[in-house]
Amino acid sequence: MCRIGAIKSKQKLHPSIALKLMRSQQEGHDDSGFAFVMQDMGGIFENYKELPLMSMAGTVEGARLAEDILRDIGFTRVMQWSPDINNKKGLKIEALPIYMFEALQYPKSYKHATKEEKEELLIDTSIRLRKALEETNSGYIYSFWPDTLTLKEIGSPKDIGTYFNLWEENKDLTSSIITAQCRQNTNYDIVRYAAHPFFLEGYTGLVNGENTFYEKNKSYQERLYKGYLGFESDSQCLLYTLHYIRKILKWPLQYFKHTITPLSYDEIIKREDSDILLRIKASLEHLEVNGPNTFLGVTPDKELICVCDSKKLRPVVIGKHNDTVIMTSEVAGINDLMPDRNTEEDIYPNERETVVIKDDLTVERWQQ
Amino acid sequence: MAAVKINELHKSDLPWILEYDESKCIQCGKCTAVCSFNAIKPAVEIRKKSNSITEKNKTERVLVIKQNISLDNYCRGCGMCANVCPNGAIRLIRNKDDKYSVAYRANKADSFKKGGRSNLNTEGRTLDKIKIGRISQMTDPSLDAQRHTFELRTPFGRVLKADKLNFDVKDGKIVETTQLPPNRWIYPIIFGDMSIGAVSWRMWEAMAIATAYLNEVMGIPIRMCTGEGGIPTKLLKSRYVKYMILQIASGHFGWNRIIKAMPDMTEDPAGILIKIGQGAKPGDGGLLLASKVARYVQEIRGVPRADLLSPPTHQGLYSIEESVQKMFLSMNAAFKFKVPVAIKVAASVTSVPVYNNLLRDPYNIVGGFFLDGLAAGTGAAHEISLNHTGHPITSKLRDCYLTAVKQGRQGEIPLFAGGGLGQTGSFAADAFKLICLGANGVFTGRMLLEIAGCVGSDTGKCNACNTGLCPAGIAAQNDNLVKRLDVDKVAQNLVNYILATDIELKKLMAPIGCSSLPIGRSDALITVDKHISTRLDIQYAC
Numbered sequence: 088m089c090r091i092g093a094i095k096s097k098q099k100l101h102p103s104i105a106l107k108l109m110r111s112q113q114e115g116h117d118d119s120g121f122a123f124v125m126q127d128m129g130g131i132f133e134n135y136k137e138l139p140l141m142s143m144a145g146t147v148e149g150a151r152l153a154e155d156i157l158r159d160i161g162f163t164r165v166m167q168w169s170p171d172i173n174n175k176k177g178l179k180i181e182a183l184p185i186y187m188f189e190a191l192q193y194p195k196s197y198k199h200a201t202k203e204e205k206e207e208l209l210i211d212t213s214i215r216l217r218k219a220l221e222e223t224n225s226g227y228i229y230s231f232w233p234d235t236l237t238l239k240e241i242g243s244p245k246d247i248g249t250y251f252n253l254w255e256e257n258k259d260l261t262s263s264i265i266t267a268q269c270r271q272n273t274n275y276d277i278v279r280y281a282a283h284p285f286f287l288e289g290y291t292g293l294v295n296g297e298n299t300f301y302e303k304n305k306s307y308q309e310r311l312y313k314g315y316l317g318f319e320s321d322s323q324c325l326l327y328t329l330h331y332i333r334k335i336l337k338w339p340l341q342y343f344k345h346t347i348t349p350l351s352y353d354e355i356i357k358r359e360d361s362d363i364l365l366r367i368k369a370s371l372e373h374l375e376v377n378g379p380n381t382f383l384g385v386t387p388d389k390e391l392i393c394v395c396d397s398k399k400l401r402p403v404v405i406g407k408h409n410d411t412v413i414m415t416s417e418v419a420g421i422n423d424l425m426p427d428r429n430t431e432e433d434i435y436p437n438e439r440e441t442v443v444i445k446d447d448l449t450v451e452r453w454q455q
Numbered sequence: 456m457a458a459v460k461i462n463e464l465h466k467s468d469l470p471w472i473l474e475y476d477e478s479k480c481i482q483c484g485k486c487t488a489v490c491s492f493n494a495i496k497p498a499v500e501i502r503k504k505s506n507s508i509t510e511k512n513k514t515e516r517v518l519v520i521k522q523n524i525s526l527d528n529y530c531r532g533c534g535m536c537a538n539v540c541p542n543g544a545i546r547l548i549r550n551k552d553d554k555y556s557v558a559y560r561a562n563k564a565d566s567f568k569k570g571g572r573s574n575l576n577t578e579g580r581t582l583d584k585i586k587i588g589r590i591s592q593m594t595d596p597s598l599d600a601q602r603h604t605f606e607l608r609t610p611f612g613r614v615l616k617a618d619k620l621n622f623d624v625k626d627g628k629i630v631e632t633t634q635l636p637p638n639r640w641i642y643p644i645i646f647g648d649m650s651i652g653a654v655s656w657r658m659w660e661a662m663a664i665a666t667a668y669l670n671e672v673m674g675i676p677i678r679m680c681t682g683e684g685g686i687p688t689k690l691l692k693s694r695y696v697k698y699m700i701l702q703i704a705s706g707h708f709g710w711n712r713i714i715k716a717m718p719d720m721t722e723d724p725a726g727i728l729i730k731i732g733q734g735a736k737p738g739d740g741g742l743l744l745a746s747k748v749a750r751y752v753q754e755i756r757g758v759p760r761a762d763l764l765s766p767p768t769h770q771g772l773y774s775i776e777e778s779v780q781k782m783f784l785s786m787n788a789a790f791k792f793k794v795p796v797a798i799k800v801a802a803s804v805t806s807v808p809v810y811n812n813l814l815r816d817p818y819n820i821v822g823g824f825f826l827d828g829l830a831a832g833t834g835a836a837h838e839i840s841l842n843h844t845g846h847p848i849t850s851k852l853r854d855c856y857l858t859a860v861k862q863g864r865q866g867e868i869p870l871f872a873g874g875g876l877g878q879t880g881s882f883a884a885d886a887f888k889l890i891c892l893g894a895n896g897v898f899t900g901r902m903l904l905e906i907a908g909c910v911g912s913d914t915g916k917c918n919a920c921n922t923g924l925c926p927a928g929i930a931a932q933n934d935n936l937v938k939r940l941d942v943d944k945v946a947q948n949l950v951n952y953i954l955a956t957d958i959e960l961k962k963l964m965a966p967i968g969c970s971s972l973p974i975g976r977s978d979a980l981i982t983v984d985k986h987i988s989t990r991l992d993i994q995y996a997c
Contacts, residue, residue, distance in 0.1 A: 297591075299591065299595060299969060300969075301978070302975070302976055306975065307863065310860075310862070336622075338622070338624065339624060339628065339629070352608045352640045360629075363622070363628075363629050363630070366622075370615055370616060371617055372974065377970055377971065378591070378595050379968075398970065
């Protein structure tokens with residue numbers, strides 16, 4: 088089973104906090120991988136917030152191929168960073184030769200481009216990079232978006248932390264939002280792309296659970312938007328649905344829950360908004376999610392969200408202390424990091440609840 | 456040497472041969488009284504009294520039961536005589552060397568007609584070769600069919616893609632900006648379209664009672680389709696019409712009354728079903744022989760007592776564009792665009808183009824695609840059509856679903872499949888498998904008849920629905936025969952069967968971890984047949 092966590096703070100945090108959050112939940116996962124996404128960057132990335140930041144891993148050939156493609160499109164490198172590697176013997180990690188994080192300047196022709204035009208360029212570039220790397224089996228592109236950094240690897244989370252020197256806090260690699268997962272999740276093949284958190288155009292998603300409507304979701308989403316790719320994990324579908332509701336349809340966030348776990352007909356007809364909810368239930372029937380799961384997400388508004396399946400079959404807890412909020416699978420993780428918080432204020436979301444941590448850390452809770 | 460008249464009909468030519476045990480018979484007469492086909496009769500046999508060759512002329516007369524050897528009054532094997540015999544003195548033996556249908560054609564110069572269903576059964580049953588093989592276990596636990604709640608409703612009516620709903624957002628909430636196509640949420644089983652006339656008024660009434668009871672008392676939102684034969688005016692004007700899908704077919708039977716009743720209707724019907732074709736006899740229109748056109752059938756349909764043949768096609772509709780513009784629009788307009796209008800066609804090689812055309816219709820006025828397979832039943836058909844025309848339901852349903860998937864339009868015109876469901880006794884399993892293959896729901900007529908007590912089979916037993924002499928009173932129009940059917944008992948059995956099916960559907964949803972209908976969840980299915988696996992795109996297992 089996966090263990091997932093999302094941390095949001097008014098301070099800039101180092102990813103060591105995510106490793107520590109996951110360490111106490113070790114008994115709940117299979118020690119097979121670690122992945123994290125950092126958003127709202129600080130440290131050495133603080134000054135490049137508006138520029139796309141590419142997170143990739145691969146071979147030397149893969150890195151060269153990516154550079155060629157970026158140059159061909161007209162991107163220019165502004166800043167590059169690679170983690171310090173501690174390749175000591177005996178670490179359980181399936182490391183790749185190169186981990187590359189680059190801030191890039193948009194092509195000159197985009198000088199006066201709108202936000203939408205730039206975003207279109209980023210998703211198209213991201214898809215092109217992914218396809219090229221896949222065809223040559225030379226690497227992985229995890230995110231290509233401003234103010235976002237992603238790292239995923241197969242192995243023991245503890246050793247992955249050691250390999251990338253992530254246990255030692257420093258001020259270079261920080262952000263205010265960190266989402267992380269332990270376990271190289273997939274019930275199928277061990278594929279790096281299958282590891283949560285998944286990221287698409289400012290939206291991040293992690294799931295602890297299964298989606299028994301994977302086939303339905305996938306067959307619908309494959310033709311819904313060009314960025315809905317991969318489907319290496321049944322959990323990606325939840326991120327794509329969040330993206331579809333918010334970015335494509337531009338519906339308020341509350342309708343995400345109405346889409347993935349719609350109320351029953353008998354419950355809906357008692358409500359004032361029954362017409363709307365029945366339309367959504369019919370039109371987005373193929374985006375419903377079934378099976379046990381907890382979803383944690385991040386939106387471009389820097390909000391954290393948490394929703395559960397309609398029968399509340401998977402755990403999650405939300406704790407807050409001073410200027411940090413943590414959402415995670417087991418309370419043990421929060422206890423380790425926030426031993427002094429008032430546990431009576433912990434939130435255990437129910438099956439019909441959406442919990443939103445706003446950018447100013449205020450907590451909103453809606454019943455569906 | 457005795458002369459044998461070779462060209463006459465003989466007992467050995469008939470499909471069923473009577474076996475009569477005189478020693479058990481008490482001559483009560485029940486068997487001859489019950490036979491609706493006049494296929495057996497009391498007779499006197501003159502027998503030699505003794506085996507002695509010297510006592511020559513001593514004979515006795517014995518009362519026996521004999522079968523008629525006639526092209527018209529012949530035994531259909533319904534078995535009613537054996538059912539009523541108190542001593543088991545009579546039974547029927549299937550004649551493997553039956554030549555009746557040859558003799559019928561040779562003598563009458565006419566196509567042989569019958570009711571019921573195809574008796575060839577050359578296709579085998581695809582649905583029986585499919586199993587539900589993806590069982591949730593451990594990390595993805597099975598649900599509990601008894602404890603958990605399940606949503607078994609499906610949309611009926613045109614569904615628009617989310618970005619075509621023209622929703623607006625005001626104060627953080629979605630609001631509607633335009634009138635959207637009518638959409639109803641119904642149980643995924645529809646009582647199939649059997650007209651008053653094709654079935655007896657008692658059978659039809661029992662179905663209508665069961666439908667109302669299931670909705671109003673049991674909370675199961677099942678719908679019933681009227682068939683092309685009208686609907687009693689009293690029902691039209693009652694609130695129960697909201698559970699009825701009114702059918703219009705090429706004969707337009709009964710629509711005069713419906714139109715006249717419209718101003719007095721207090722509820723909208725559940726839907727309109729425009730029947731273009733039916734699975735049992737695709738390419739043919741309805742066929743109600745004069746013998747079944749009883750007085751009340753004449754009244755409801757507004758017709759004389761004559762053979763009622765619906766044309767094979769709707770007159771004046773020669774293309775999908777025309778039908779969309781004329782008929783569908785008319786039916787939509789008739790109920791102010793508040794009632795879903797669906798289409799029923801026979802499964803055919805051409806079903807996918809038809810479905811595609813309707814999916815792409817810019818007016819969004821087709822609210823359901825009913826696909827009827829060749830194992831479906833019928834009140835009457837030419838045997839040649841029944842046995843030799845049609846298309847199995849399973850692959851065609853799948854084709855239609857996958858063509859929608861290919862365009863990202865699955866669910867926009869809900870698919871309903873029927874034709875031979877429950878043939879091998881597992882109706883819920885058949886329904887469930889078709890839903891996993893992409894159906895929003897299923898419709899059935901044959902199961903309702905079987906529940907009511909139909910004695911027919913897919914292997915040549917009875918199948919005399921066309922004659923009006925149905926021995927169970929189900930497809931009969933003769934008063935005495937109709938009275939055999941207990942309306943309340945049939946309604947009760949129909950309700951019970953649906954309640955049982957409801958439990959069984961949940962028993963299949965629970966192990967695959969589904970709390971709502973698994974429409975299109977083909978990943979839950981496996982098959983032990985490689986060809987079926989390839990054709991339906993489901994996992995092969997061995």
